[in-house]
Amino acid sequence: MPAKHDFHELDLDPRAREVLREIVMQHIESGDAISSRTLAKCGRFDLSPASLRNVMADLEDLGYLAQPHTSAGRVPTDRGYRFFINHLMKSRSLSAREREVIDDQVSHAHEIDEVLHLASNLLWKLSDQVGVVFMPTLLQFAIRSMDFVLVAENKIMCILVGVNGVVVNKIVETRFRFTRDELEKISRFSTAEFSGCTLDLVRRRLVRMTEQERAQHDEMLQKTISLGIEAVNAPIDHDLYVEGAESILNKPEFADAALLRKTFLALQEKERLVEILESCLQAEGLQILVGSESDFTGDHNFSIVARRYGSQSTPNGMVAIIGPMRMEYARMAPLVDYLGRALSRKIEEQEQPR
Amino acid sequence: MPAKHDFHELDLDPRAREVLREIVMQHIESGDAISSRTLAKCGRFDLSPASLRNVMADLEDLGYLAQPHTSAGRVPTDRGYRFFINHLMKSRSLSAREREVIDDQVSHAHEIDEVLHLASNLLWKLSDQVGVVFMPTLLQFAIRSMDFVLVAENKIMCILVGVNGVVVNKIVETRFRFTRDELEKISRFSTAEFSGCTLDLVRRRLVRMTEQERAQHDEMLQKTISLGIEAVNAPIDHDLYVEGAESILNKPEFADAALLRKTFLALQEKERLVEILESCLQAEGLQILVGSESDFTGDHNFSIVARRYGSQSTPNGMVAIIGPMRMEYARMAPLVDYLGRALSRKIEEQEQPR
DNA sequence: ACCTGGCACTCCGCAGCTTCGAGTGCCAGG
DNA sequence: CCTGGCACTCGAAGCTGCGGAGTGCCAGGT
Numbered sequence: 001m002p003a004k005h006d007f008h009e010l011d012l013d014p015r016a017r018e019v020l021r022e023i024v025m026q027h028i029e030s031g032d033a034i035s036s037r038t039l040a041k042c043g044r045f046d047l048s049p050a051s052l053r054n055v056m057a058d059l060e061d062l063g064y065l066a067q068p069h070t071s072a073g074r075v076p077t078d079r080g081y082r083f084f085i086n087h088l089m090k091s092r093s094l095s096a097r098e099r100e101v102i103d104d105q106v107s108h109a110h111e112i113d114e115v116l117h118l119a120s121n122l123l124w125k126l127s128d129q130v131g132v133v134f135m136p137t138l139l140q141f142a143i144r145s146m147d148f149v150l151v152a153e154n155k156i157m158c159i160l161v162g163v164n165g166v167v168v169n170k171i172v173e174t175r176f177r178f179t180r181d182e183l184e185k186i187s188r189f190s191t192a193e194f195s196g197c198t199l200d201l202v203r204r205r206l207v208r209m210t211e212q213e214r215a216q217h218d219e220m221l222q223k224t225i226s227l228g229i230e231a232v233n234a235p236i237d238h239d240l241y242v243e244g245a246e247s248i249l250n251k252p253e254f255a256d257a258a259l260l261r262k263t264f265l266a267l268q269e270k271e272r273l274v275e276i277l278e279s280c281l282q283a284e285g286l287q288i289l290v291g292s293e294s295d296f297t298g299d300h301n302f303s304i305v306a307r308r309y310g311s312q313s314t315p316n317g318m319v320a321i322i323g324p325m326r327m328e329y330a331r332m333a334p335l336v337d338y339l340g341r342a343l344s345r346k347i348e349e350q351e352q353p354r
Numbered sequence: 355m356p357a358k359h360d361f362h363e364l365d366l367d368p369r370a371r372e373v374l375r376e377i378v379m380q381h382i383e384s385g386d387a388i389s390s391r392t393l394a395k396c397g398r399f400d401l402s403p404a405s406l407r408n409v410m411a412d413l414e415d416l417g418y419l420a421q422p423h424t425s426a427g428r429v430p431t432d433r434g435y436r437f438f439i440n441h442l443m444k445s446r447s448l449s450a451r452e453r454e455v456i457d458d459q460v461s462h463a464h465e466i467d468e469v470l471h472l473a474s475n476l477l478w479k480l481s482d483q484v485g486v487v488f489m490p491t492l493l494q495f496a497i498r499s500m501d502f503v504l505v506a507e508n509k510i511m512c513i514l515v516g517v518n519g520v521v522v523n524k525i526v527e528t529r530f531r532f533t534r535d536e537l538e539k540i541s542r543f544s545t546a547e548f549s550g551c552t553l554d555l556v557r558r559r560l561v562r563m564t565e566q567e568r569a570q571h572d573e574m575l576q577k578t579i580s581l582g583i584e585a586v587n588a589p590i591d592h593d594l595y596v597e598g599a600e601s602i603l604n605k606p607e608f609a610d611a612a613l614l615r616k617t618f619l620a621l622q623e624k625e626r627l628v629e630i631l632e633s634c635l636q637a638e639g640l641q642i643l644v645g646s647e648s649d650f651t652g653d654h655n656f657s658i659v660a661r662r663y664g665s666q667s668t669p670n671g672m673v674a675i676i677g678p679m680r681m682e683y684a685r686m687a688p689l690v691d692y693l694g695r696a697l698s699r700k701i702e703e704q705e706q707p708r
Numbered sequence: 709a710c711c712t713g714g715c716a717c718t719c720c721g722c723a724g725c726t727t728c729g730a731g732t733g734c735c736a737g738g
Numbered sequence: 739c740c741t742g743g744c745a746c747t748c749g750a751a752g753c754t755g756c757g758g759a760g761t762g763c764c765a766g767g768t
Binding site for chain 4: 033
């Protein structure tokens with residue numbers, strides 16, 4: 001952080017900070033631009049509107065506030081929100097009720113995808129913003145088992161279980177015919193052989209096997225290898241749960257039909273979402289991106305409140321909320337944080353079943 | 355159909371029919387209300403606007419047309435569309451390009467859910483309406499196999515394959531511990547025992563087994579039964595693919611933000627969609643529902659173009675397009691029909707693999 | 709040095725008015 | 739039975755004026 005920036009921020013005298021804080025809070029609540037008069041009336045300041053106007057003018061000069069037009073009140077800028085989040089916000093901890101709902105739901109889910117789906121749903125319902133949960137592809141993790149089941153004469157379902165408990169299944173079509181017996185043998189072999197490997201490693205080892213002398217003559221081995229390669233090459237997507245896109249339909253900032261349309265379509269672009277979530281994956285703890293601070297949020301005046309989940313040992317994903325810049329950060333932050341922790345706990349539990 | 359209705363419809367003299375047809379077509383194309391003047395200008399009639407006005411007034415009396423307000427042109431009513439669809443429409447057959455796209459895509463997909471997902475996607479892209487594909491739950495069909503795979507110490511994945519090739523997998527948690535060996539045996543047993551049964555029948559037979567003497571003592575059998583019951587009781591949903599809801603954002607009839615919101619939310623109510631699609635499941639061939647002809651479409655001024663797919667022998671689902679009443683029926687009808695046929699063919703092929 | 713009331717100014721939103729054009733219905737004449 | 743003409747209706751668009759909400763600035767008070 002450049003010194004000048006710091007200087008600015010610390011330079012704000014306490015009164016200005018209070019004013020900024022009040023403006024941001026009121027604006028978040030009402031959505032309107034805040035005038036000096038409303039501010040004076042709120043009772044927190046023993047100042048006349050005129051004095052407040054001076055303070056507000058200063059804050060505008062520093063780039064924390066903006067006026068939509070002359071003779072409208074002031075509205076926080078991205079920087080204003082950022083300052084608010086960094087220095088002024090007092091997180092409102094979750095209500096007992098909310099905590100209960102989260103704990104209850106998370107503990108009742110079983111499969112990991114069920115848990116994640118539920119998490120995005122919870123985020124949506126509890127925040128009334130768009131809830132997003134991201135799980136990176138299995139590719140980066142080691143697998144625990146690899147099984148094959150006959151589905152049709154020429155179709156085999158391959159079931160991969162990651163060390164993190166993620167279960168992925170893919171149906172592959174093969175030119176060989178397999179019997180149940182064979183598949184059972186192959187399952188045993190593959191699991192024994194590859195458990196602990198990442199998919200990438202599995203692929204390399206399979207390829208190496210084809211080169212060995214033995215493979216040329218052992219038909220069974222050939223079939224195993226071919227099936228394994230098919231299975232590993234089958235595309236395995238990351239999972240992205242986006243829930244509650246319709247909740248933006250309510251928000252007054254998107255009352256305009258054209259803007260709404262644009263905003264809505266933006267949320268369908270999963271690739272961009274994945275991209276930005278992946279870029280947050282490194283950082284520990286809660287992250288908040290406001291408006292112009294990232295490409296995606298900047299284009300659409302969004303903010304993102306995100307947190308990594310998962311234990312240190314195993315791969316992580318992200319939970320996040322996406323909404324308009326004007327959102328209740330003080331409530332969203334603890335919500336995302338709590339849910340992230342709950343998920344992490346759940347996942348750690350599942351790793352070491354009692 | 356009541357005689358009176360028939361009378362009305364057949365009573366329309368050829369000129370009135372032509373006029374109605376032209377109005378519907380022009381309105382579908384432009385979205386505007388059609389005036390006598392525009393109609394006269396189109397060249398298809400050797401009549402003055404005044405004469406056309408008379409014809410139009412008659413059509414309005416009969417309920418085929420309506421005026422949004424005095425001094426606006428005329429717009430087709432539900433009945434108008436219905437008459438158009440039944441008697442006036444000339445289906446425009448698919449372009450070679452479109453047919454090619456469909457055939458190509460359908461033939462390249464493998465798993466049935468992949469095919470269906472693709473189908474809804476195609477419907478959307480080719481029609482620019484909301485594409486819907488519905489597959490009823492597996493419950494009504496006989497199964498071909500039933501396998502179990504170890505996923506974690508206390509979690510078993512159960513894989514059911516229907517005679518129609520549908521593959522369903524569910525992860526169940528059990529209080530027993532299973533080894534790979536056991537699961538393999540159970541899989542063999544279950545498949546041999548239950549292949550050809552509907553899930554309901556499987557459940558009943560499992561329950562009956564618990565009552566037999568043997569079950570009391572044979573631990574292995576107990577475990578099998580418990581697992582089987584878990585698997586069969588795991589909820590198995592119907593599949594519903596809805597794609598392209600965002601395409602209604604474009605349609606001028608939903609320019610108003612409030613209406614758009616309402617419309618959009620309506621499309622999220624999958625239950626109602628399922629309900630209406632299920633009700634169409636009985637009828638063979640293409641079905642078109644216009645506006646007030648059904649609850650769902652009536653509430654939102656939608657129309658639905660739907661068709662059953664699947665072979666006679668095996669269970670069927672529906673493919674459909676949902677859009678505003680003002681849609682190009684002449685193009686949608688063949689599109690849905692063709693896709694339905696393509697799907698049916700694909701499914702029949704998969705039933706009897708060469 | 710700082711706060712404050714007052715005042716001029718700007719700008720938005722709204723209500724009311726007019727105008728314009730697009731349609732229709734009806735009628736009388738060919 | 740068709741047609742041109744005419745009166746009438748209605749909505750969309752544009753203009754105007756006004757009130758309200760805000761701000762900026764200044765001069766005077768503490």
